[in-house]
Amino acid sequence: MRIVLVLGTSSGGVGRHVRTLAHGLTTAGHDVLVAGPPTTQSTFNFTQTGATFAPLPISDRPHPLNDLRTTHTLRKLLGDADIVHAHGLRAGALAALALPSRKVPASTDIEGEEAASTDIGDGGGASTDVEGAGDVSDGMKEEGGASTDIGGGASTNVERAGDVSDGMKGKGGASTDIGGGGRGTAGAESGTGVAAGRPGKPEGGDLSFGGGRRVGLVVTLHNALTAGGVVGAVYGVLERVVARRADRVLVVSPDLGERMRELGARWVGAAVVPAPEIRESGRGAAKVREELGEGAVVLTVARLAQQKGLEVLLEAASGAYPEKVVFVVAGEGPLRGELEERIAAGGLPVRLLGDRGDVGDLLRVAAVYVVPSWWEGQPLTVQEALRAGVPIVGTRVGGIPGMVGDAGLLVPPGDGKAIRDAVVRVLSEPGLAEKLGKAAAERGRRLPTEADAVQAVLRAYARDVAPGELGN
Incomplete structure (x- = not known):
């Protein structure tokens, strides 16, 4: 044809x-x-x-x-x-x-x-x-x-x-x-x-x-x-x-x-x-963590655009956590300047990494993967997080609930406090991160190729x- x-x-x-x-x-x-x-x-x-x-x-x-x-x-x-x-x-x-x-x-x-x-x-x-x-x-x-x-x-x-x-x-x-x-x-x-x-x-x-x-x-x-x-x-x-x-x-x-x-x-x-199969650069986890700084890595991979709800992510990052955390955002887009201003003004523990070719490395050191979007269909990055066995906190919109299933915690869109509370649960509730991680890896194995x-x-x-x- x-x-x-x-x-x-x-x-x-x-x-x-x-x-x-x-x-x-x-x-x-x-x-x-x-x-x-x-x-x-x-x-x-x-x-x-x-x-x-x-x-x-x-x-x-x-x-x-x-x-x-x-x-x-x-x-x-x-x-x-x-x-x-x-x-x-x-x-x-x-x-x-x-x-x-x-x-x-x-x-x-x-x-x-x-x-x-x-x-x-x-x-x-x-x-x-x-x-x-x-x-x-x-x-x-x-x-x-x-x-x-x-x-x-x-x-x-x-x-x-x-x-x-x-x-x-x-x-x-x-x-x-x-x-x-x-x-x-x-x-x-x-x-x-x-x-x-x-x-x-x-x-x-x-x-x-x-x-x-x-x-x-x-x-x-x-x-x-x-x-x-x-x-x-x-x-x-x-x-x-x-x-x-x-x-x-x-x-x-x-x-x-x-x-x-x-x-x-x-x-x-x-x-x-x-999503294509995850590729790692071969760097050790210690090297990746050294680049990102101290604290549990809360990872988001997204274009810096309105649909992705990154202003809500900054709201979530502004609260108190039971341990030191660093919110890491991989991606580029038109909202970079606005986000940088808010991060600086609030002294937020957020790093904007820009576009990255080593998302597999970032997933390997992430304690939790956050999807704050206002809407998503079948996001490739969520599929990558599932395959990597990373617990997910995501908004209850579009195709996310069925994709994430029992591998994460779902929250309403636009609710920074709910994201923060869910991340705190993953980081502090005994056995929860391990349970969600295993469920993620299992769902990742069953994803379409x-x-x-x-x-x-x-x-x-x-x-x-x-x-x-x-x-x-």
Whole structure:
């Protein structure tokens, strides 16, 4: 098959996942083209996998004129493709608009009633007009005052666009179970738990994957929408484009799956996004500890960005602990300056290490791994912590609960005191750290592998696969 993998700007998990797929698919004999910003090739070296790379400018935020140019460029790249597999909401919407006009079959909504066919037009002029300031917080539903017209020129008019954050954020408590039913499983019984429950109607017979009447479009959604206001309104429109145009939507957590079904996606399945095996530098633990300083190491690996909840981590670091601790954050991002100011002003025991290539070494000396995020899907860093057998304290959002299971303590998002109390428990409660560490290592052994991820997408590309069959 001729497979085009499309991604936007990435410096972490999405790019690593696309590289995994590119390597596996080319090894299996498929012709793979990766299209994305030039920086992604520099970071992930997709061509080393045997894939071809084509530069495609996809920015973090929508820009009508630039997006129109990108759509035209992408349309040329997709001319001889059998499968287009886009990663992320922006890449997915642009890929959908770049593909030729097609009529979306009737789908089954969340109540089980048949919805009428929707004709979504050519999409060549992907312009967006956002007017007014109201409230379309109920998931961009048409009756809520948000008018969406995705037609011949793919122009979108969103009226009264205001706070659209409700229904787009990851819902706390959503349960996933990665690896719970055995190594490499996914779907209704174990996997991510996404494919189970009221899937859209799998119209496999109407699709022409692998050569036929039209190109198959698969979109993997790696993140939830957390923005509000005008930006949230625009992204809400992009969600609707993906839901109505994609033949397959793969999601990293149950809340994303529910969101796509609500918006009319007719086929929603669980994405399998494994972390690569942990690599250590060979340095001894004493050397690593010497670099980090005295105290029990409380480790977080995250991009320094709003979604990661690092301001909450600083709040947790400000309290009293029964022993000396050092909070270590590996990662880089736009919030570095702001975080450094808060650390200095509060005299907090927090070190920002920047991007690191020795996360395996850091995990080896960590007493506890903390995930303070406002939302996560299948974070690769949590998988790495599980494989390393490190106790976890994480927020109860998105895919974290099912991934962590009995290997950690879960707290509400945005609650620094709850994080602090949980860390104190791990450090001081007799036997707890050992119990959580053993559970983490056991769950880590059952996590899906990179080979499982490749097999899962090949099943998703198949003509008549049902959502729950991806991990079987």
